[in-house]
């Protein structure tokens with residue numbers, strides 16, 4: 001079981017082993033330095049070899065754009081387009097999964113050995129093993145595409161509970177690892193996860209909409225898989241408001257009013273589930289602050305504005321512009337940014353230009369954020385939520401493991417606060433496609449949070465029936481044979 005070495009452990013091992021080896025007689029057969037195969041990765045049942053993981057992890061991880069997700073055309077997709085979507089998905093996943101496996105291996109051993117962290121590690125190994133039969137060659141038949149889609153469904157399912165599990169794992173390991181290192185790891189890991197899930201979910205959604213009964217129904221004019229071409233942030237705010245309002249009533253017995261103003265009709269092409277996640281987290285923060293400061297008479301005000309074209313700014317450019325001052329807040333998101341963001345050479349040129357921007361300002365009268373808390377709000381696990389209260393609530397439910405409750409609170413988003421993941425993860429989602437979140441606290445009064453989102457550029461072609469991209473992709477497939 002203990003077969004291979006963690007690279008960063010080797011020097012320590014040598015230091016420890018040297019005196020013993022050097023004191024042995026020259027007839028000793030053991031090699032020096034010791035055969036690192038004696039050292040281990042965390043135990044796993046996965047069949048994929050270490051050489052294969054290293055080979056895949058060394059490959060460049062190709063960036064993902066919103067345009068990539070719509071380039072196969074609008075469902076129902078013909079066979080060629082469906083195969084092209086499957087092969088595109090396949091081209092993106094193995095290197096990403098392998099890179100995550102290596103990042104997990106590079107954590108201190110005691111951290112990866114934690115049952116929760118190692119569960120996640122094993123999920124990645126499992127998923128990479130399930131992809132192995134496919135990526136060695138292209139997917140060329142619809143039968144293979146069906147099998148591949150099942151693998152995608154398994155991938156999405158396997159990784160659905162990652163966040164509470166990792167949160168719990170890192171809480172349990174907090175004695176052994178520097179919080180900065182945790183935030184750095186989680187930020188890269190969860191950002192990478194956004195892309196991995198998204199490509200898998202997009203292929204699943206395209207497959208579902210293109211096969212079986214759905215293929216016979218009248219095509220949905222505004223959806224391309226997980227993307228809504230006519231997404232209205234105002235309507236997402238209303239959905240989230242009612243969900244968060246219920247949580248508030250359950251916890252506090254009141255729900256603050258939410259007023260939406262500005263360009264309430266504004267729409268663009270984006271991913272509803274991402275925006276729902278972000279707005280739910282921001283609304284929970286605003287509601288909690290409003291109620292806990294006794295200001296529920298003052299409504300939370302959400303102002304929506306569309307920005308004039310951002311021109312040719314690439315995602316990376318716009319992310320860099322969001323950079324905050326190092327003194328007040330180290331922006332972890334700048335680390336390894338290039339891996340996850342698009343370059344200007346995105347393959348679908350017309351979609352990548354002049355991406356429309358929508359900004360939402362969420363303004364509350366919840367008293368703002370204390371200056372000593374402010375530098376920490378973007379760190380994973382930082383929270384001012386009353387843990388005793390949370391633990392007491394847990395005890396009432398007959399669950400004695402407070403950590404468990406805190407960690408599981410993140411899975412269904414159904415508690416008002418406590419995981420400390422809302423702001424950093426919300427920002428990771430916003431930044432993934434070139435948006436961002438910034439926060440302005442007016443201590444003693446309230447908080448303004450600005451959420452900027454960048455939609456897909458020109459989608460008119462997609463909105464009007466059989467798409468040009470669809471045709472272009474079919475042509476490509478034909479050429480490939």
Ligand SMILES: Nc1ncnc2c1ncn2[C@@H]1O[C@H](COP(=O)(O)OP(=O)(O)O)[C@@H](O)[C@H]1O
Pocket residue numbers: 281285286289364366367368369373377382383384385416417418419420421422423424446447
């Ligand atoms: N609108 C707000 N008003 C006051 N404090 C806020 C607001 N938004 C965030 N915060 C502070 O930032 C902390 C971190 O927020 P978040 O990452 O969402 O984690 P959580 O909500 O689980 O505590 C909160 O605990 C709170 O102290």
Ligand SMILES: [Mg+2]
Pocket residue numbers: 281284285416417418420421422423
């Ligand atoms: Mg929160």
